[in-house]
Amino acid sequence: MKQNMSIIGVPMDLGQNRRGVDMGPSAIRYAGVTERLENLQYHISDLGNVPVSRPDGKNEVQDGNLRNLQQVAESNQKLAELVDQEMEKGSFPLVLGGDHSIAIGSLAGVAKHHENLGVIWYDAHGDLNSGDTSPSGNIHGMPLAVSLGIGHEKLTTILDYTPKVKPENVVIIGARSLDPGERELIQEKGMNVYSMHEIDRMGMSQVMNEAIEYLRERTDGVHLSLDLDGLDPEEAPGVGTPVIGGLSYRESHLAMEMLAESEILTSAEFVEVNPILDDKNKTATMAVGLIGTLFGEKLK
Numbered sequence: 001m002k003q004n005m006s007i008i009g010v011p012m013d014l015g016q017n018r019r020g021v022d023m024g025p026s027a028i029r030y031a032g033v034t035e036r037l038e039n040l041q042y043h044i045s046d047l048g049n050v051p052v053s054r055p056d057g058k059n060e061v062q063d064g065n066l067r068n069l070q071q072v073a074e075s076n077q078k079l080a081e082l083v084d085q086e087m088e089k090g091s092f093p094l095v096l097g098g099d100h101s102i103a104i105g106s107l108a109g110v111a112k113h114h115e116n117l118g119v120i121w122y123d124a125h126g127d128l129n130s131g132d133t134s135p136s137g138n139i140h141g142m143p144l145a146v147s148l149g150i151g152h153e154k155l156t157t158i159l160d161y162t163p164k165v166k167p168e169n170v171v172i173i174g175a176r177s178l179d180p181g182e183r184e185l186i187q188e189k190g191m192n193v194y195s196m197h198e199i200d201r202m203g204m205s206q207v208m209n210e211a212i213e214y215l216r217e218r219t220d221g222v223h224l225s226l227d228l229d230g231l232d233p234e235e236a237p238g239v240g241t242p243v244i245g246g247l248s249y250r251e252s253h254l255a256m257e258m259l260a261e262s263e264i265l266t267s268a269e270f271v272e273v274n275p276i277l278d279d280k281n282k283t284a285t286m287a288v289g290l291i292g293t294l295f296g297e298k299l300k
């Protein structure tokens with residue numbers, strides 16, 4: 001029997017300053033995500049998009065250094081409810097962004113179903129800021145902290161429980177741009193970070209082996225949150241906060257193959273695709289390639 005999968009788009013661009021990332025879900029759909037997955041072991045329902053309000057033109061930093069807090073909180077609430085509902089039905093949620101602030105809602109919905117949820121945060125950034133530490137006031141730099149219970153109440157209490165995730169259950173892969181407050185938090189909580197340094201030294205294969213075995217032993221489900229800016233901007237230019245020296249498509253592809261083989265994933269999201277900044281939908285196409293591999297496409 002085929003497993004059910006629910007595709008949920010979140011056209012969110014209020015968690016940061018560059019317009020266009022709201023078109024990410026369309027770009028990924030245009031690149032053929034559904035067709036790709038239907039050829040595999042899934043029965044796909046595309047649920048369309050979660051409503052996101054339009055920027056009010058002010059885009060100001062309110063409520064303690066948080067841009068568009070109200071709108072970001074509202075959409076994440078709706079996303080969390082939908083993810084929760086789909087998981088309740090036994091369907092695998094695949095969330096398409098949109099900026100990374102949507103991980104707040106994805107994780108709120110998913111973690112309700114796992115006492116000990118593991119998270120793989122595949123990203124150039126830690127997204128571990130709060131209003132107090134953020135250099136930008138952009139909520140897309142905060143979702144992982146929010147999920148650990150750190151940040152504005154309107155975000156940490158979505159679906160009425162907090163925290164969603166334990167710091168020791170998180171593995172960050174690909175980090176190369178961390179703000180001072182984020183580094184402090186990583187130290188304080190002793191979080192698992194495979195920065196580009198470790199990836200260069202150990203190779204992606206060993207990094208993924210370690211990460212998978214670590215999470216398999218201690219968690220009861222794993223969410224993959226993949227920010228396309230984890231990849232190198234030479235290869236994946238369609239992102240709002242590019243950082244040079246990133247992961248290659250090959251390394252990322254290998255990571256997806258190893259995750260597919262491990263069968264530890266219980267939910268996933270692909271975020272930060274900005275077609276306005278992209279080169280002929282290359283980044284969305286890359287996302288679809290990674291998604292295909294993650295869900296079982298094989299060479300032989």
Ligand SMILES: NC(=[NH2+])NCCC[C@H](N)C(=O)O
Nearest residue numbers: 100125129136138140141241
């Ligand atoms: N999901 C992302 N692309 N996050 C980028 C965050 C950049 C920076 N650390 C900030 O807090 O503003």
Ligand SMILES: [Mn+2]
Nearest residue numbers: 124125227229
């Ligand atoms: Mn990032």
Ligand SMILES: [Mn+2]
Nearest residue numbers: 100123127227
């Ligand atoms: Mn991110």
